[in-house]
Amino acid sequence: MSPEPATPSLLIVDDDDSFRAAVRTTMQALGWRVTEAASAGEARSSLALAVPDIVLVDGMLPDANGRELIAEMRAAGCPAEPIYLSAHFRDIQTLRSLNTELGVQVVLSKPIDLVELGVRLSGALQGHRGAGPADSSQLAPLDPFAELRTAYREQLLAHLTSLATLLQAAASPGGDPAPAIASAHRLRGTAGTYGYFHASQLAGQAEELLLDMTGGVPRDPALLGAHATSLRELRSRLLAEPEPITAVAAPIRQATRVLALLPDRSTREELFRSAHERMLEVDFAATEDEAMQLSQGRVHDCALVSLDLPAPDDAFRAVRRLRSLPGGADLRVAGISAIDDVTLRLGCARERLDLFEVAPIGGLRFIEIVRRLELMGQTQARVLVIEDDAAFLQRASACLRSRDMEVSTLQDPTRCLDALDQFEPDLVLLDIVMPVLSGFDVCRLIRASARWRELPIIVISARLGPEVRIATFQSGADDYVAKPIVEAELIARVSQRVQRSRQAQAQRERDALTNLLLRRPFSERGQERLSMARRQGMAVSVAMIDVDHFKQVNDVHGHLVGDQVLAVLAQVLDQRTRAEDVCARWGGEEFAVVLSNTGPDQARVVLDRVREELLGLTFHGEDGAPFHVSFSGGIACAPIDGATLAEVLKTADDRLFQAKQAGRNRIVT
Amino acid sequence: MDIRTVLVVDDEPDIRIVADLSLRAIGGWQTTLVASGAEALAAIAARRPDLVILDVMMPEMDGPQTLAHIQADPGLKGLPVIFLTAKAQTRDIERFLALGAAGVLSKPFDPMQLPGQVRAITDALGEPQ
Numbered sequence: 001m002s003p004e005p006a007t008p009s010l011l012i013v014d015d016d017d018s019f020r021a022a023v024r025t026t027m028q029a030l031g032w033r034v035t036e037a038a039s040a041g042e043a044r045s046s047l048a049l050a051v052p053d054i055v056l057v058d059g060m061l062p063d064a065n066g067r068e069l070i071a072e073m074r075a076a077g078c079p080a081e082p083i084y085l086s087a088h089f090r091d092i093q094t095l096r097s098l099n100t101e102l103g104v105q106v107v108l109s110k111p112i113d114l115v116e117l118g119v120r121l122s123g124a125l126q127g128h129r130g131a132g133p134a135d136s137s138q139l140a141p142l143d144p145f146a147e148l149r150t151a152y153r154e155q156l157l158a159h160l161t162s163l164a165t166l167l168q169a170a171a172s173p174g175g176d177p178a179p180a181i182a183s184a185h186r187l188r189g190t191a192g193t194y195g196y197f198h199a200s201q202l203a204g205q206a207e208e209l210l211l212d213m214t215g216g217v218p219r220d221p222a223l224l225g226a227h228a229t230s231l232r233e234l235r236s237r238l239l240a241e242p243e244p245i246t247a248v249a250a251p252i253r254q255a256t257r258v259l260a261l262l263p264d265r266s267t268r269e270e271l272f273r274s275a276h277e278r279m280l281e282v283d284f285a286a287t288e289d290e291a292m293q294l295s296q297g298r299v300h301d302c303a304l305v306s307l308d309l310p311a312p313d314d315a316f317r318a319v320r321r322l323r324s325l326p327g328g329a330d331l332r333v334a335g336i337s338a339i340d341d342v343t344l345r346l347g348c349a350r351e352r353l354d355l356f357e358v359a360p361i362g363g364l365r366f367i368e369i370v371r372r373l374e375l376m377g378q379t380q381a382r383v384l385v386i387e388d389d390a391a392f393l394q395r396a397s398a399c400l401r402s403r404d405m406e407v408s409t410l411q412d413p414t415r416c417l418d419a420l421d422q423f424e425p426d427l428v429l430l431d432i433v434m435p436v437l438s439g440f441d442v443c444r445l446i447r448a449s450a451r452w453r454e455l456p457i458i459v460i461s462a463r464l465g466p467e468v469r470i471a472t473f474q475s476g477a478d479d480y481v482a483k484p485i486v487e488a489e490l491i492a493r494v495s496q497r498v499q500r501s502r503q504a505q506a507q508r509e510r511d512a513l514t515n516l517l518l519r520r521p522f523s524e525r526g527q528e529r530l531s532m533a534r535r536q537g538m539a540v541s542v543a544m545i546d547v548d549h550f551k552q553v554n555d556v557h558g559h560l561v562g563d564q565v566l567a568v569l570a571q572v573l574d575q576r577t578r579a580e581d582v583c584a585r586w587g588g589e590e591f592a593v594v595l596s597n598t599g600p601d602q603a604r605v606v607l608d609r610v611r612e613e614l615l616g617l618t619f620h621g622e623d624g625a626p627f628h629v630s631f632s633g634g635i636a637c638a639p640i641d642g643a644t645l646a647e648v649l650k651t652a653d654d655r656l657f658q659a660k661q662a663g664r665n666r667i668v669t
Numbered sequence: 670m671d672i673r674t675v676l677v678v679d680d681e682p683d684i685r686i687v688a689d690l691s692l693r694a695i696g697g698w699q700t701t702l703v704a705s706g707a708e709a710l711a712a713i714a715a716r717r718p719d720l721v722i723l724d725v726m727m728p729e730m731d732g733p734q735t736l737a738h739i740q741a742d743p744g745l746k747g748l749p750v751i752f753l754t755a756k757a758q759t760r761d762i763e764r765f766l767a768l769g770a771a772g773v774l775s776k777p778f779d780p781m782q783l784p785g786q787v788r789a790i791t792d793a794l795g796e797p798q
Contacts, residue, residue, distance in 0.1 A: 148687055155683065185726060189755035190683045192777020200777050204755075298763055326772070326793045401781050 008125050009033040009052035013043040013069065014085065015062050019110075023056065026114045027121065040064035047073070051080050053125055056108075058085045067094075070102050081128040083121070085110060096414050099436045107436050116440055116471040123433045152194040153238070159187050160199060160235040164228040167206060170213075171224035177210045184210065196238075202230055222601050230538075230597065237536060256374050258282040259303040261291045261318060262336070263310070270362045280370060288318040295325050302332040302373035304361070305353075312337075312344060316351045332373040336361055367567075371515060375506060381405045381498040384425035386413055386442060387460070388434045392483070396429065396460075399487045400494065413437040416445060420452055421532050426498040430477070432461040432468065440475040447476035451524050454505065456497045460485065511585040513563055514570030522584030526594040527645045529582060530638050533596065541595040541603030542645065544652040545573075545633040548664040550589035553629065557621030565629050569614055576610050592649065600637045600669045607633050607667050615665070630665035632656060637669075670749075670791050672719045674699045678709040678735065679724035679753065687780050688722065688753075696784030706730030710738055713745065720791065722774075725754040725765070733768055740769055751790055753778070 010027055012020050015038045024034045035052065037043035040061045047055070055073065057066040070082045083106045084098055098104040106124045108117065166180035184207035192200030206227050258275070260282055262268050268284045275282040283300070285291035288309065303322060309315040315335065323331050334355035335348045348356045354376055357369055383400050387393045388411050397407040408423040410416060413434050420428075428446065432439035439459055446452045459472045462483040472480050479497065481490055509521040517525070526542070533540040547553070547569065554562040566589060573583050573591060582594040595603045611631060618626050634655025636642070641651040655668040662668070675698045677688050685702045692698050701718065703709050707730055709721065721739070725732035732752055739745050749771035754761065762773045772790035774783070 148690060152683060185755055186681055189776030190681055193684060193687055193780065194777075197777070326766075326790075329793075398781060401779065402785055404782075 007031065007033050008122075009035070009050075009054070010121065011035050011037060011043065011046055011052045011055045011080070013037045013040070013055060013061065013066070014058040015039060016058070019058075022114060023117065026118055030118050030122070032121075038062075040069045043069060044072075047078060047080070051078060053081060053128055054083060054121060055080045056083045056085060056121075067098065067102070070098070070104060074102055081105070081124055083108060083124055085112075095436045105435045106438070107441075109441060113471060113474060115467050116475070119432075119468050119471055120438060120440075127433070149194050152190075152196075156191055156194070156196055156199060157235055157238060159183070159191070160231050160238075163187055163203065163206065164231040164235075167210075167224050167228040167231070170210060171221040171228075177214055181207060181210045181214070198234055199231075199238075202227070202234060206231075223605060226599055226602055233537065256280065256301045256370065257299070258370055259285065259291060259294060259300040259322070261285045261288070261303065261305045261309070261315075263287070263306055263308065267306075267359070267362075271366050274363050274366055280367070288314065288321070291318060292321060292325075295322055295328065299327040300331060302334070302370065304334050304336055304366075304369065307335050307337040307344060307348075312347055316347065319351060319353065332376050334369050334373055371506075372503075375502055376499065381427060381495060382408070382423065382425045383427050383429055383494060383498075384408050384410060384419055384423055385429045386410045386416055386419075386434070386439075387429075387431040388413070389431065392431070392460075396485065396490065399485070399490060400429075403491050403495065405494070413439075413442050416442050417449060418535075420446070420449075420455075421528055425455070426502060427456045427458065427494055429481075429494070430457055430459050432459055432472070439477075440471060443472075443475040443477050451528055454501070456501050458493060458497070514567055514585045516570045516574065516591070517582065517584040519584060519586060522582060522586075522592060522594075523645060525582045526584075526592075529580075529594050529596050530643075530645055530648070534639065534643070536597075538597045539599045539640075540638045540648075541598045541600055541635055542638070542648045542652050543593045543595070543603060543607055543633050543635045543667075544586070544649065544656045545569075545591040545593065545607070545631050546656055546660070547589040548630045548632055548660075553627070557619070557623075557625070557627065561619065561621055565619060568617065568619075569610075569629075569631065572610050572613050576606060576613070592652075594645075600635055600640075603635050603637070604667055604669050607635065611665070611667065632659035632664045633667040634659055635667060635669040670719070670794060672696075672698055672787075672791060674701065674716075674718040674720075675787075676701045676703065676709060676712055676718040676721045678703050678706065678721065678727075678732075680704050680727045681724070684724070684753075684776070688783065691780035691783045692787075695781065696787065698784070706732070706735035706738070709735055713739065713748070717745070717748065719749075720771075720787070721748065721750045722753055722787070723750050723770075725752050733765070736768055736770065749791060749794055751787060 008031070010032050012023050012034065014020050020036050024036065027034050035046055037046050040063045057069055059066040061069065066084055070084065073080065073082060082104055084104050086095065086107055086109045095107050098107060105127060106120060108120060163180065163183045166183050169175045170177040170180040184203045187203035188200050188207055191203060209223060209227065258280060260268065260271060262284065263286055268286070271282065272284060283294045285294055305315050305319055307315045309318065319333050322328050332354045334357050335353045336357050336359055337344055338359050340358045345356050354373060355369060361369060383405050385393055385396055385407060390411065393409050393411065397409055400407050408419065408425065410419045414437055430439045430442055443457055446455060446457060457477045459477040459480045460483055461468055461480060469480060479493055481493060509517055511518055530540050547565065550562065553565055569591065570585065573593065577583055577593060577595065580596045584592045586592040595606060611633070615628055615630050619629060620626055634652045636648045636651035636655060638648050642648040659666050659668040675692050677685055677692070677700055679685050679688070689700050689702055692700050701712055703712050705727060709723070723732045723735055736750050739748060739750060752765045752770045752773045753776060754773060755776040765773045771794055774786055
């Protein structure tokens with residue numbers, strides 16, 4: 001027979017009488033024995049008489065600060081578990097030093113919800129008495145690649161230096177780009193595989209730049225020099241940072257490839273035109289066999305399939321065959337029907353078609369359907385897992401990665417905001433019991449940041465009584481999963497939440513015509529990019545763009561054609577910028593772009609390419625008359641032209657005005 | 670199909686090391702590592718693996734050339750070859766598949782995921798004829 005566990009005991013050290021009363025009442029109701037002290041002096045006397053399991057110490061006492069009292073307890077070898085009560089929720093530095101210097105595992109911040117208090121103290125008691133979380137005994141192997149990653153770090157530093165040198169050699173007159181290309185190519189593949197994604201990305205950019213040069217684009221020593229500088233900067237950051245936040249490589253962005261299986265010739269012709277106008281890659285097929293032929297060795301991202309082929313069953317069979325092709329298993333399909341019919345809708349759902357749409361689907365609707373399918377096809381949910389238990393972290397990550405999710409992990413919750421900015425997850429998976437900042441605190445911290453107010457958060461906890469559940473939702477979490485986790489349940493909850501939140505977010509934040517961000521979300525994200533760059537000591541460029549003589553386009557060629565011009569420009573902008581850049585429709589015919597880690601010279605090259613590409617496209621007015629469109633742009637750069645997005649945008653706007661004054665169709669930096 | 674042994678061909682030692690650990694520790698497979706196309710052909714001749722993971726860009730004999738040698742040997746019919754490349758644009762993927770590769774994986778890869786991705790490709794192949 002195991003002995004009855006002793007009654008848990010608590011000493012509250014706080015000079016606020018009503019706070020002590022509230023804590024006493026709460027904890028006594030949970031079966032705790034509670035003693036009180038109103039000062040450090042009283043606490044010393046109390047501890048001399050009896051040592052409780054837990055001492056709750058307020059940060060500010062009349063005769064000492066809480067930190068000193070805890071230091072004293074530690075120095076005297078007092079076995080009680082100290083919990084620090086803080087009035088400054090945001091002062092992470094102090095909290096961190098409490099943890100590292102004094103071994104404080106739990107910090108509570110005032111005001112504290114009493115339900116949560118009970119949960120947190122019970123958790124601390126479990127930790128103190130050595131009964132860890134239920135599943136900590138089933139230790140999965142630690143990250144098997146951690147050692148390799150650390151060992152590779154030294155080599156990476158050397159590779160970065162050598163690539164920077166080779167880039168400079170390639171930039172000098174008569175310099176040979178071949179060694180730099182080989183080095184960049186190797187680094188691109190290897191660094192990312194070892195978890196160093198920024199290095200991989202920079203190397204990839206360098207490789208493409210060099211390949212452009214060997215392909216005939218004139219060599220620009222300034223651009224290569226700028227790249228070499230970025231590589232050296234990254235090297236010194238890596239030297240300073242103890243460990244990179246590991247994340248999985250972002251896939252290369254590619255144009256969406258659409259298959260359209262439509263027996264009706266006039267629909268095909270109409271869609272062909274709108275696809276062409278929007279520069280979508282669409283393969284058209286009139287029959288099932290043609291569709292199969294087009295799909296041999298060619299991977300489509302999504303498909304539009306007519307349900308009149310001639311019967312729905314023929315269409316369903318075609319979809320099954322397409323999905324059985326290599327790489328076709330995840331093909332997203334919209335069924336297009338001439339009539340709206342419940343039986344047909346049900347058939348589509350049973351055959352796992354993703355959308356049911358009623359014809360006609362010409363023009364804009366076609367593009368909208370493709371975008372919705374694209375959004376669903378983004379199976380690679382990005383999940384940030386915040387959890388101090390390495391074994392659990394490992395298991396949860398492996399489980400999510402097995403479903404093609406990108407996972408980034410974080411063991412130190414005090415770095416959560418940085419991690420969010422760097423990784424930009426679709427969802428956060430969060431443990432409740434962690435040192436310094438609990439899951440509840442992290443939830444509140446995330447919800448207090450404008451940018452992450454809507455981010456789905458799922459909390460994981462080994463103890464899920466009603467109190468924990470209530471505290472979970474009150475702190476701002478959306479859902480919870482019990483430990484030990486059931487893998488299928490975790491995957492289902494995560495993927496469903498991500499998909500719906502992405503759909504809602506796209507609708508909320510994006511302009512319907514151009515699919516670019518609206519002004520407010522742009523400003524939020526742009527400012528985040530600026531803040532992140534400042535922390536990293538990198539430059540950010542901001543551009544304002546305005547279509548030249550747009551009023552004339554509308555007046556002469558019609559508003560629909562004007563819309564088309566805007567949509568095409570948006571698409572070129574989106575495709576010619578990187579995933580970490582931010583593009584917006586600022587309003588009317590004005591666009592704004594934030595280019596991360598990019599100086600003004602590089603930004604100018606990027607925008608000039610977009611300008612030339614747009615200029616090279618031929619548009620047709622409603623009367624069929626061909627015409628061309630240009631734009632003017634102004635570029636400003638943080639930190640040189642200002643610290644805030646508003647300041648930099650203002651300067652960019654002034655330069656845009658200069659570009660217009662100087663005769664349009666040009667970029668001013 | 671059932672995989673027990675995998676031959677990894679890549680001239681970059683760091684990629685060989687991490688792929689090796691990934692395929693062994695997570696995939697549970699036996700691995701052989703070589704650094705060039707010529708060594709790959711010799712290794713295959715000595716002992717036929719169940720699968721070859723082949724880097725595209727290598728000095729002297731590159732990935733597609735190595736694949737052509739494998740295909741030219743009637744005794745190696747049905748040996749699946751997966752390309753590993755840092756330039757996995759749609760166009761390249763199509764080109765590699767047209768050459769007869771079983772699949773294409775891109776670098777950088779996540780070592781936690783690599784065996785799963787390999788398995789997804791080989792599962793789609795079904796039983797070799």
